[in-house]
Amino acid sequence: MRGAVIHAPGDVRFETLDDPRILKPTDAIIRTAVTCVCGSDLWPYRGAEPTDGAHPMGHEYVGFVEEVGSEVTAVRPGQFVVGSFATSCNACANCRNGYQSGCLHREFMSTCQAEYVRIPNAQGTLVATDGVPDEAFWPGLLAVSDVLGTGWWAADAAEVRPGATAVVVGDGAVGLCGVIAAKEFGAERIIAMSRHEPRQKLALEFGATDIVTERGDEGVARLKELTGGICVDSVLECVGTAQAMQQALRSARPGGNVGFVGVPHEVALDGQELFFSHVGLRGGPAPVRRYLPDLVARVLSRSIDPGKVFDLTLPLEQVAEGYRAMDERRAIKTLLKP
Amino acid sequence: MRGAVIHAPGDVRFETLDDPRILKPTDAIIRTAVTCVCGSDLWPYRGAEPTDGAHPMGHEYVGFVEEVGSEVTAVRPGQFVVGSFATSCNACANCRNGYQSGCLHREFMSTCQAEYVRIPNAQGTLVATDGVPDEAFWPGLLAVSDVLGTGWWAADAAEVRPGATAVVVGDGAVGLCGVIAAKEFGAERIIAMSRHEPRQKLALEFGATDIVTERGDEGVARLKELTGGICVDSVLECVGTAQAMQQALRSARPGGNVGFVGVPHEVALDGQELFFSHVGLRGGPAPVRRYLPDLVARVLSRSIDPGKVFDLTLPLEQVAEGYRAMDERRAIKTLLKP
Structure with missing residues (x-):
């Protein structure tokens, strides 16, 4: 063969x-x-x-x-x-x-x-x-x-609930499937972080309600504006870089959840920052x-x-x-x- | 005054x-x-x-x-x-x-x-x-x-469920109150990690079913023996050191949860280890x-x-x-x- x-x-x-x-x-x-x-x-x-x-x-x-x-x-x-x-x-x-x-x-x-x-x-x-x-x-x-199984798991690990606000970090196939999953889990507001027009278009088609093009701390600031200052309930981290993970953790409100499904590459999490964030975190192979x-x-x-x-x-x-x-x-x- | x-x-x-x-x-x-x-x-x-x-x-x-x-x-x-x-x-x-x-x-x-x-x-x-x-x-x-509020939060963050197996890392007042909480949450098996006799005694009085005196990877190995090789459902981390946190993360089974309530001091978590562990993590001030x-x-x-x-x-x-x-x-x- x-x-x-x-x-x-x-x-x-x-x-x-x-x-x-x-x-x-x-x-x-x-x-x-x-x-x-x-x-x-x-x-x-x-x-x-x-x-x-x-x-x-x-x-x-x-x-x-x-x-x-x-x-x-x-x-x-x-x-x-x-x-x-x-x-x-x-x-x-x-x-x-x-x-x-x-x-x-x-x-x-x-x-x-x-x-x-x-x-x-x-x-x-x-x-x-x-x-x-x-x-x-x-x-x-x-x-x-x-990719769908992984996006689904991201939404599950991020504990997306009906009526929740979810943000998807990463506009690759997994992130786009995460948008599908967040919608099927009942999220009312789904924010896709994306700078690429064809991917933005597909995200909207899959159920995203907002597109945010800013990244890093600017992206987090934009999310705060969109959510009355407290950030979002559920974050689907679908990249795996240190930058994406940091952005994801800072995007969740106290008591919110991050589901991380991008295989982490050189990612170290600061215990004290995670502690004071009150954010729940679960990841892994779907x-x-x-x-x-x-x-x-x-x-x-x-x-x-x-x-x-x-x-x-x-x-x-x-x-x-x-x-x-x-x-x-x-x-x-x-x-x-x- | x-x-x-x-x-x-x-x-x-x-x-x-x-x-x-x-x-x-x-x-x-x-x-x-x-x-x-x-x-x-x-x-x-x-x-x-x-x-x-x-x-x-x-x-x-x-x-x-x-x-x-x-x-x-x-x-x-x-x-x-x-x-x-x-x-x-x-x-x-x-x-x-x-x-x-x-x-x-x-x-x-x-x-x-x-x-x-x-x-x-x-x-x-x-x-x-x-x-x-x-x-x-x-x-x-x-x-x-x-201390009780914090031990209670540790059990809550570690998602202790009726019938579950829980382990408490740390035998200070918070850890001992974590034993009370795990029992009230319905855990069937509560393992207290402790080397100090008066604290072991109080842990047993509060509802611990097992005492493990080994620490670090030896402690984890002992937990595996006690749980058919897969480790425990819920881990209450009540110390805050890097060693305790690592032990806590390695003590939870895939899909298990760590509630960490000891303020982390110089704790860095490896993203890839956390990823492949499938362990859920939530902490913070109670x-x-x-x-x-x-x-x-x-x-x-x-x-x-x-x-x-x-x-x-x-x-x-x-x-x-x-x-x-x-x-x-x-x-x-x-x-x-x-």
Whole structure:
């Protein structure tokens, strides 16, 4: 089969690779329907994370089950399945507590920009749709497997309540999906922090009520103006830089909450500032599996359309161009078709 | 009148001071019934916080209203009142959200180890009891104004739920009151981290089910043994050092919560460790006012007895000895009688 391999920062190639095989009785092999490039793939692509030797890339997928291991009974060959970037047994204590992305058997996906993919923990990870959905739904279901699941988790971790004011820091695909989630959670006012016109437009389409273009302390000052001086109930931090995290923490009112879902890069939090802020904080890799059946149903019933975050579609063999377009901010998110 | 003044680390004196006066129409003056020394008073006493010039000390009090400003109608002279170390209007947006210790008009108390005390924001801060309670209740009501209110907030911020497993880091008066709170919140298993026999005994009396004497990573390993390998639902961090905070964060299971109420001293949190822990975190000065009517009622109905944390009672004029006894860990908490 063929798939994407990163060799060094800026150097992603489409190459012939070994076909994946069942390695454990809990594995499944899927044929990729569609896959994509994630904002977090840009960390190694930009050299902000080390690349130790060439390795495959990609952790988002929907596809058709090809083969299952002997212990996998929840899905069967031929079915269309949605999963998560973090695989989970869905049976251990952490999974039962709703933190499937903290599963005691967790393996992160990392080989999905390819024609075939091995899925560990397939029994607890994959959810089959009822029949093969129309191809028009594939981008939305693909978004569920990571960016929508992550935006949803941001809203959940930020404890967005009906009637609340929420702010979304970050206008990438996760942030935009965070706007969808905040709206579905019932937020009455949703403020998107964005300077990029196409992203502002999509944020408004997804339910944002206000756009704030200022950043850092100026952005916080603007939020205070918009909220009678006390800042917002819920902040969805969807970037992961120190600047974004500081802005997020200062954007929440006393007793408010920050859900942080951008993987933190060189972020240190000052204990005393956090203390006197009274802000609640929760983050981590999204427990997408917890939300999966609900989110699949919302996409298939057309109540949400997170597939709109894909504004560039390329054949999988042009994966390198997919990275370039996102790196240069020509695309919000690149869909790849095998 | 007379009261305590700190001149330098280790140097607390009982001196003649100006009588407090009504400075604003929202003030009240109380005659102190009992006051006490707080664990946090030991930070400047030990030189861990700077003492810029001599100043009065103390932020815990119950007493009799002597005089009220023209805008204070909620209490009247002669009444016995309980308050909080953080004064609050109980009317602004932050107060209405339940974060009275983040009141837009907040003033922290700092002159309470004295015969008379001026209480700013008296209207929103003071709660009068129904008649003057028997003197036997005064220590318990005094505890409500800070250490019980803070332990209660630790349990609330750590989201202790009925049936949960909770661990309390810190065996000072706040930690011991955290045990009371965890029990009242319905925790089924309450693990107190303590190496000091009199404190262990009081923790067990207050409802602790287990005592763990190990600290740091050894303490965390012991908690894992006690909880089937996943650690605990709720952690009450009642110290404020970097070591205690790290231990607290590592003691919570994925999806668990840390309530941190010890004022952090040189605590920096690693964003990536917090991210991958999936632990929720909330801290700050306790919004005691939110809990005040409930806690006063629990003390007066004898359903809880937080006054037991006072294991040394001295006349106010011996305040210096009260500090020394706590500094040398001869006393958990010193009650002072004017």
